Amino acid sequence: MYWPTATSRVLSIPSPLDDAELLCVRPSRKGNFFACLSRAGIGIWDVRPTVMHAAVIRTERSVERWGENVDVFWATDGRGLIVLTTTSHLVLYTLQPTPNPAYDTPPAQPATYSAGPGEGGVLSGWALRPAGVAFVMGGCTSVLPLPHSLLLGLRHPPGLLEVPWPLPQTLVGGKTGNQYPPAPLDGADGQLWDMANTWMKPSPPLKLSVTRTQGLPAMYTMLTTDGRVWGMYTSVQAGQYQPGSSRTTSRFVGQAIYPPSRAHQGSSGNEVLGLVDAPDEVLENLEDEMRAVDFAVNTRMGLVAVGLAGGQVEMISVPPYPQPARRSHTLDLKASANLRTPPGSVTSLAWTSDGYALAVGYEHGWAVWSFGGRLGGWGLADEGSEESFMRGVHELFWAPGNLDLFALTKESSLYAIPFAKSATTGQHSPDNTRYAFLQMDDRVLVYRGADQPDLSVINPESDVWQHIKIPNAYITTNWPIRYASISNDGKLIAVSGRRGLTHYSASSGRWKLFADEREEAAFVVRGGLLWFHHVLVVAVEADKNFQIRLYSRDFDLAEANVLHAQNIPSPVLVMSLLDNSLLVYTADNTLYHFLILPTKDAIRLHLCGSISFVGIVRVPSRVRALSWLLPSAQKDLGDPADDLIVATMIFLVDGKLVLLRPRRAGNEEVRYDMQVLADRIEAYWTHLHGVGTLENSLWGYDGSGMRIWLDALTIEATKVDSVKDAYESVQESVHLRLDFYPLSILMDKGIIIGVDYETSLRNLPFALFKIQTGTHLFLPQLLRYHLSTGHLDSALVFATNYSSIAYFAHSLEILLHSVLEDEVDAGSLETLPRVVEFLDHFPESLDVVVGCARKSEVERWEVLFGVVGAPRELFERCAAGGRLRTAAGCLLVLHTLEELDDAKDTIRLLRLAIEAKEYHLCKELLRFLHSIDETGSALRHAIDEVGIVPDSPMPPSPPTPPPPTPPPPPAAAAPPLLTFRSDTPPTVARVLKSDRVNSPFELSLPRLFTSPPSPRTVETMPQPLEIPGDS
Structure with missing residues (x-):
């Protein structure tokens, strides 16, 4: 991020x-x-x-x-x-x-x-x-x-x-x-x-830190000279959370964080927690490269990053006390960036204040990772930059706002590296995930490419990032920006810093600020901002009181123009707006449900109910986002005031995507069954009004790919065992591997929009960092899921919603190609027949099959056409249906499989192309005849048979041109297919060299796809996407 x-x-x-x-x-x-x-x-x-x-x-x-x-x-x-x-x-x-x-x-x-x-x-x-x-x-x-x-x-x-x-x-x-x-x-x-x-291996401490989280005992973290990291709690505080642990005479109790102890099933009490004696595996000597040299604690995600002498960073999950620590994943710069040389030992670690990113200093470079393991930026001495921070970092830390990374190099130079971040790091709301919305130090960036035509969305050259500078009068005194919010239609933006707020309209291109700076300085936004049409919903703290205020974009910003103020008993942590339902989660572990009720003359908040999550959510401050899913009957027929007691709640807490299912018997209070869907989730998207089968789907990004649960309301409940680390208890429906960081999902276009970065060092004495836009087409993978599970009807319903987009045929081609590649390699044809049956429902099926064949290895054609049908039959269908370019593609297949009657089929298709005035296709057919018969006899026979040049026979030897005589005029009935404006008569060489275009007879080499295909830009898309023309 x-x-x-x-x-x-x-x-x-x-x-x-x-x-x-x-x-x-x-x-x-x-x-x-x-x-x-x-x-x-x-x-x-x-x-x-x-x-x-x-x-x-x-x-x-x-x-x-x-x-x-x-x-x-x-x-x-x-x-x-x-x-x-x-x-x-x-x-x-x-x-x-x-x-x-x-x-x-x-x-x-x-x-x-x-x-x-x-x-x-x-x-x-x-x-x-x-x-x-x-x-x-x-x-x-x-x-x-x-x-x-x-x-x-x-x-x-x-x-x-x-x-x-x-x-x-x-x-x-x-x-x-x-x-x-x-x-x-x-x-x-x-x-x-x-x-x-004591219970730990004695070794002098090298580094100490303490972290305090509301609702948990203070954790003291200690790095010792033998390369171990320990997590400790005072015996007094430990006794408040774990009865019996305070009986020890030791001042501190705790556990090994690195290397983490292996909790054994059947153990209980303090032995499992490592509070009495260190297990034997913890006391073993560590290899030099496996020794810890630094650590950094992430209180927002419950993680401890441990830097090793070998250059890796071990991510250790530390659940709420007294559960034991466990290894989560490893960050390896050499492997992730495919480096030739290792970056050296870790020298420094620093988390952003929001917990989303980790900066790592190495002996010979630096890197920034997301907490889930996505590499967001790096530099190495091997890159040849003249800037010393690219050759190694000794110390580093983040500035307030996390948009400047300060680095001290080995040469005693101080650098400040600017960063851009996703607005969801400050406020993870449905509208902020709807758009690709970035924050920089003095501006916000909005991706406007989603408003472009279909093909422009997936073309990187048509990227449209709108840079909106924050007013200098506000940012100079209220830096850094803490919250940024965008409206559902993308036209309204609001930001808030140390004090007050300001908002912007894309229609007028103007910002509005408080005219009275004292009113601006009288409150601080705490909990976020949301747009409800033209009304701004703001959670504020003023004079130690907590409120939710409503401001109108149409009015000036002033205390007198507050449309409505709702008092809240405790600070707001997270807000989420779903239709006209406002969900407010507060620091006392309570969720409030408000309805926004606009009338002709006013607008107000109506409290529908509240639910306490004490005993369900252990640490309220670690909740990063929330939303809900409503059953169809409740959405269509139910009372909105009852939504809270029937909705399935979605929480993003500690990096885990959690479902809370309501359960109510008779007149009893609502109880919730908690289910952890996945761990290391950095962002998620819900689609309450999705396209077709995507309604109520849940999408989560885990640092490596997108995990999709197609209907979160129907996920079967499973028991979660926290001791056994059963976080991956629910398998996702579809997993998409992405080569960029996702920011927005364009449901109506079937595209995921995201960004990545690029470092430019060529011909520059300094490193220039650029943000690049990436796209991923998710239709093929979702169609494949439906077909692999035998749900042909669901696949057809889903595909029908996208049949009008320009790259729909391209999506079908990727689907067929990926299934063919995977199942041929696996030696099992389970899904391929279903895909072929599915394609038969669309008029693009013949184009898809031929396009797939051109991009597949010849060895796989026998399998493909064994399921699709004989190439001869496809050729006849294409010729009869007027799909001449597709039929031309079949000629290559027929020739390769030795089923082609060269003269007859080509001449027949050549006549049809002349009648249809497909002149480029005519030249390709002539070139094809020359390629299969270098003597030129087949080409001369075809020309004579069709009558392209009736009065000037072709020379017997193509390399030797005939005497320069003026060409006779073409016959009246023959179209001007191969006439030339020179005195030199046409030759085979000239025919073959004139105006080369993409040939339907050429195999695409190198192959455009690997298995599975993951097109990122138009440049990696199949050429049949383009509609052939005459010029």
Whole structure:
């Protein structure tokens, strides 16, 4: 869902760090600042505008006494910094505001200066102040700042030490006038956890992190020097979620995340969870390439990415406590990008704040992956770019909004790589999935190619991306954009940033903003925006109150013009609009169903009901999208107020596509049976009013392909065993492999629209990233599914809806070709006879068969025509029906299978072509006769028989031209088929060389399709798509 775009920015590092070797960069907790560290200095930068505010260079005496800088850590308040040194000292700094701005901004001259996104207002000044030095006994290896304490990793002995924060003044030295060494931080001043006598293998910690999720205990993640990653919980919190786990005397309980322990069936309690003793397989020594070197926790998807020394990234799924961790999948850049050389060890990992993308730094490159495993961008030293970030990345992190990736290279250069992302990363709503809708730093992009004719949709040269720039007056002060929404007809767009909102109309080409900036700053959009016709539905937070407001596009944006305001008791997490039903899911795990009721003079929300999902959805904040499917009887005859109690709910939570089926007995409350359809689902599409058999179909993309359940209402319920990892319990109807990322499904055209990226390095000193549009025709695979299951009637009903599109015959040809290839290779002809029977219902069947034969290997013709029928019979049918070009294609088959009466069949078809004035076909037939008989006798016989040149016999030897005599005029009855405007009479060579066109007699080499075929553009489509003409 993320793709690099345009070109990177290289940041100019000012004095005094301009000549220093940078060791690392660390963003603050909120992401608005980042610190860069050298061996003796530290600098504080603002992300937007990207400038350095303050820097401190330590003196040589300070470096000798306290050691060189190794790493830097931000305090949770974003104002304190802790620098770890080589001698186990902690050098403390505070970031304080100054009364003067950091830089002198240019005067207000609109003609020469315009602030960019996030660059509005005065740039406040900041200063770094030394706050003292502390010493850690036992050798400090890492620091984890907590709100009221510091968790320190120790080397001797391996363990964790927790000390209060801010540090007591008696433990801090190095201040002005106090040069005495500080008292050491040890077990006497805090709580010490010795790993030697615990449930894990003792090894010094290298990296620590903590993640907090509402409804779950805080998880501490630790990387140790032996290449393992552990997930830990405090015994007190663990006892609240797992009775009995708090009985242990250990301060922490937990489990191995990497390598994950294998839970054995029949075990129970803390042994299964790995809370007592580490299993034997976890304690085994790891090979060097399999050792973990870094990790990153994705709290939105419940994943932990573990980078290995061998260059792979292991994705570990960590379900809600106390379920055990499990390996999900592996990211391998060398295999996915088909590289000749490996990228080297992983150096850094960083998740986007929405959890959809993972940035990976390698010794010799970088990459960005979707959480499901789709490669969205990469660079490698082998590509020959002059930019150092393409040759290896040391550290990286995402800026707020996730549209800039900051990278520190091995050469101590700082780069900012711009990205584009799908709008569904911020708000996964039905309308946002209806269109290919992208966000960039200062604009949104809408794909308008869907409004073009059929053939233009699948032509990459006709891509129409409309770039809509967000008003500068809004984006300069409200960057980054958090939500973007598009209307059902694609004409209205709304976006919201830090505060307020603004909306756009494609009809007028204008944006509307709040006239009063105080009203704009009075609320923040939290939960999303949706369009109901011309009315904008917005979930807002204002003065710690939560509301759903309705704004009209026709009115100015003002607090007085709010059409309706509905109070909500808790923050809105997800909204979804289905027809006029508004579904609102809140942080207290409650789903509200509203009906939008417009009248002549007003519009309002009517609450139909609400349902609590406590006990069903464990972590509400991990719900990314929701919708429902209604039975046909309810849609046609039911009361809309009762939709909620009969609808099958669809949730996208933790990357899993979940169905909740209602069950109600008598007057009891509605209960739900939960069914997990698939794991690693990044986006899904529902079609409540689909085409034919696609109604109520469910489409989900898992990072590698599209999974389709044709009727989600009829999926049989199956038991889901979370311990056995039974996520793949429901097999999809159809699976489509895609070579791009899908964004939109054009149901009426049978096309999937998506994007991919391209890197241009040729003749450029820098990398240029471009976004490319991709298309995939899904009709052949769905037709094949119906036919393979024996549902001929369903296939006919489905195909009838698409019989009028220009590339329908092409779809049938792909269907026949793929089935032929697969079943010949498999040695079983089960579906091919059904496909042939199916084709007989359409007038394009003969064209499809001949076109398929031209694109298949000759060895497969015997099987094909053994089912379709004899080529002679097809030839006669085509000739009798006036399908002359199709009949010409049959001549090649007849000749190859030695069933052709050369002179008779060709001459007969030549006469028909002359009568129909198919002059190009006439030339192809003549060329065909010359190709099967190089002596030219067959060609001369045909010309004499048909009478093409009655008064000028052809020369006996084609290479020797006759004397230049004027050609006699053609006979009155003969059409001007092969006349020439020169004094040289026609020869066989000239006939063969004139105006070559695509010949029906030539095999398509190289073959256009592989098995299964997956056409992406018109260039990979069969030529019979084009209607032959005379020029």
